[in-house]
Amino acid sequence: MKNIAYIGIGSMAEAIISGIIARGGVNPTQIRVANKSNQERLAYVQQQYGVHGYTSLEAALTNADVVFLAVKPKDVLAALSAARPYLTENMLLISVAAGVNLANLENIIDKKMAIVRAMPNTSAAVGLSATALSANSLIGTGQLQLAIDLFSSIGTVSVVEENKLNAVTGLSGSGPAYIYYVVEAMEKSAQELGLDSDTAKQLIIQTIQGAAEMLNQSPKTPATLRKEVTSPGGTTEAGLKVLDDYQVKSAFISCIEEATKQAKRMGDEISKDINKEISSLNF
Numbered sequence: 001m002k003n004i005a006y007i008g009i010g011s012m013a014e015a016i017i018s019g020i021i022a023r024g025g026v027n028p029t030q031i032r033v034a035n036k037s038n039q040e041r042l043a044y045v046q047q048q049y050g051v052h053g054y055t056s057l058e059a060a061l062t063n064a065d066v067v068f069l070a071v072k073p074k075d076v077l078a079a080l081s082a083a084r085p086y087l088t089e090n091m092l093l094i095s096v097a098a099g100v101n102l103a104n105l106e107n108i109i110d111k112k113m114a115i116v117r118a119m120p121n122t123s124a125a126v127g128l129s130a131t132a133l134s135a136n137s138l139i140g141t142g143q144l145q146l147a148i149d150l151f152s153s154i155g156t157v158s159v160v161e162e163n164k165l166n167a168v169t170g171l172s173g174s175g176p177a178y179i180y181y182v183v184e185a186m187e188k189s190a191q192e193l194g195l196d197s198d199t200a201k202q203l204i205i206q207t208i209q210g211a212a213e214m215l216n217q218s219p220k221t222p223a224t225l226r227k228e229v230t231s232p233g234g235t236t237e238a239g240l241k242v243l244d245d246y247q248v249k250s251a252f253i254s255c256i257e258e259a260t261k262q263a264k265r266m267g268d269e270i271s272k273d274i275n276k277e278i279s280s281l282n283f
């Protein structure tokens, strides 16, 4: 059994932890989590999942086999610099920070460590994350397999080239939020049309699950499946015409493009901060 440490215990770290524990992949007592200062949050995760919580990175990281970096991108430089003294070359570092590339992580750590840059999503909490990952050149076959196994316990895993990870972030990292956004609209509309909220919730969830399962099992394209729902002169045609009039499809495409660009911008910010830090050390 591997010892797993987390730097940062926010929504994404919690989703991964709850997923891997629920699926029996890891014993909670082998998980140590650290955040910066939020004691209430630490108390909650300790009580909820039986993991050990610390504000000391030394206490969380010593003897870890795998270290997850799960702080906001803007906090990566500070958190990883603070963690550096406790990181050793036999550890595997897994970063889920959006936009932060492997070269940036290597520059901050400045040690010969195996690093995985991964982009999961919060559906990890129910074992249904769509994760894509990429590794640096120092990773051994066993460590890559370990990362794949950990993420496989919370959903699907795709190994991709690193230059695809910002697009993955815009598509599936942020993706659950797009679906929730649509559901918010469906719920509001159901309420306005006089459906009770429990009934509406069940209808909406089953509709989404059913459509997802059709996409999964059917050889037909999404466009064909859509056309099969759309009777000529019927209700769907009338509804979809409104979506087309509002250019909703283009809006979704722009949404994913903009999220992808934002991942790059966040990564560029980190590069700037790292370069500033390096040049200040050279003076």
Ligand SMILES: NC(=O)C1=CN([C@@H]2O[C@H](COP(=O)(O)OP(=O)(O)OC[C@H]3O[C@@H](n4cnc5c(N)ncnc54)[C@H](OP(=O)(O)O)[C@@H]3O)[C@@H](O)[C@H]2O)C=CC1
Binding pocket: 007, 008, 009, 010, 011, 012, 013, 034, 035, 036, 037, 038, 039, 041, 070, 071, 072, 073, 075, 078, 079, 082, 096, 097, 098, 119, 120, 121, 122, 173, 174
């Ligand atoms: N949320 C999502 O859907 C997804 C998020 N991600 C990525 O996951 C990462 C975390 O996001 P999310 O969980 O939403 O963020 P949250 O803001 O929920 O959590 C961030 C955590 O980082 C901790 N932290 C901040 N600075 C430090 C530090 N110097 N040392 C130790 N811990 C620190 C915070 O501690 P404290 O509270 O004490 O300040 C907090 O526990 C981000 O990089 C994001 O890009 C990736 C995929 C999906």
Ligand SMILES: O=C(O)[C@@H]1CCC=N1
Binding pocket: 098, 169, 173, 174
């Ligand atoms: O919104 C964000 O920046 C993070 C990355 C992907 C999902 N949430």
